[in-house]
Amino acid sequence: ILPIYPFLFVLLSQTIQPAVFSHQRTIIFRFQFLIFSFLCIWYLISSLRIYPHYLAYFNEFSGGPDNGWKYLADSNIDWGQDLKGLKKYLEKEDxxxxxxxxxxxxxPDYYHIEYQKLPFYVAVPRMSRKINSLNPQKELLAISVNILHSIYSPDRSLFNWLKKKKPIGKIGYSIFVYDVTLDIDAHENLAQFYFNNGRYKEAERECGRLLILDPENSIAHFTLSCLYAEQGEEELAINEYEKVIGLNADLLPRRYVYYIGEGSSGQTGEFYHRALFILGAIYFKKDEAKALNIYQKIVQLYPDSFEGYNNLGVVYEELSRDEQAISSYQRAIQLKPDFADAYFNLAVVYWSKNEWNLVVKNLLEVLRINPQHQEARKYLSLAQEKLKTVQ
Known part of the structure; x- marks a missing residue:
């Protein structure tokens, strides 16, 4: 845009020069001069009002600097320049x-700002591991515009819940401040965000805060059940999940995750996904109907989870719901065509139904994928004999 400026100056000079220097100042020229003077004064006032936050300048036609974040981000408004201003704001707020x-x-440590960090990667030399207290007299959430927009995450909607809230302050137009002391919705979202990104201590703190504000908060109990399952505390996990069943049996957590990718076994790397598998395994030993509910949650929340559908099929099979088991195994194979376990489990179901041609077909698929599968070899020879007898 810089090459355009000289031509604009020439154009403006041709507009103003006759109005200023001409001896025959017509009404049109005087009107042009007044308009130009008004625009200059307007520009001067806008420049003075934005001082010293020039990076965040937006003209009044776009709504001014207060609304600039709705249109642009990154170098247009937020280069991390307002941390010092945040420190001053916090001092005023005691x-x-x-x-x-x-x-x-x-x-932030340079400015002696003690904080509980939101689960984001940013270019901060040191990452705070401070955990806020369960009963803060006042608790604020301060967030940079770039993080509010989640511009470095594949999911740009991560903080849409926060955008709906009105900030109590704006630091240099690049850091928004919210009062979350008694905000149940904010702590629900934070608990899920922290847990699903593997920040267990912060998630536990948010759940504790939620249960102080709302002792029957189902999201807090759900997240704690997953947290305890991850930590191997089976009885505590069951105790919390039983509360969830009583409060909201159909509850599904929100998939807040900063980095989206796949981990080992094709799982998403999201911690709710992993914890629900562990919780399902715990219940499978005790209550198959509740285990079924958990695996149904997994495939609802993660429709591409082939292991979720495979485990769902196992539970259906244990409950003698063979057709649903077959459907679940087939879905797992659609998601992962070389999933040997699902083919083997299908063969087991068809064995119970004496459908020997399908048993043979699926066991051959298992051996195609894994020629060293000993059980498949053993049962294939038996199934082939059964098939010859039937034929």
Missing amino acids: NPEILLGYYGSAN
């Missing part, structure tokens, strides 16, 4: 406890 999602290379 240094309340704070949740901080800061984008920038400055170190």
Whole structure:
């Protein structure tokens, strides 16, 4: 855009020069001069009002700097320049406890800002591991515009729930501040965000805060059940999940995850996914109907989870619901065509139904994928004999 400026100046000079220097100042020229003067004064006032936050300048036609974040982000408004301003703001507020999602290379420790960090990767030299207290007198959430927009995440909707809330302050137009002291919705979203990104201590704190604000909060109990399952605390996990069943049996957590990718075994790497598998295995030993409910949640929440459909098929099979088991195994194979376990499980179901041609077909698929599968070899020879007898 810079090459355009000289031509604009020439154009403006041709517009103003006659109005200023001409001896025959017509009404049109005077009107042009007044308009130009008005625009200059307007520009001067806008420049003075934005001082010293020039990076976040937006003209009044776009709604001014207060609304610039709705249109642009990154270098247009947020380079992490307002951390010092945040420190001053916190001092005026008598240094309340704070949740901080800061984008920038400055170190909050330099300004003696103590904070519980939101689960984001940013270019901060040191990552705070502070955990806020369960009963803060006042708790604020401060978040940079770039993080609010989730511009470095594949999922740009991560903080849509926060965009709906009105900030109590804006630091240099690049850091928004919210009061979340008594905000149940904010703590619900944070608990799920922390847990699904593997930040267990922060998730546990958010759940504890939720249960103080709302002792029957189903999201807190659900997240705690998953947390305890991950930690091998089976009885505590069951105790929390039983509360969920009583409060909201159909509850599904929100899939807040900053990085989206696949881990080992083709699982998503999201921690709710992993924890629900562990919880399902715990219940499978005790209550198959409740285990079924958990695996149904997995495939609802993660429709591409081939292992979820395979385990769902196992539970259906144990409950003698063969047709649903077959359907689940077939879905697992659609998602992962070389999934030997699902083919073998299909063969087992067809064995119970004496459908020997399908048993043979699926066992051959198992051996195609894994020629060393000993059980498949053993049962294939038996199934082939059964098939010859039937024929």
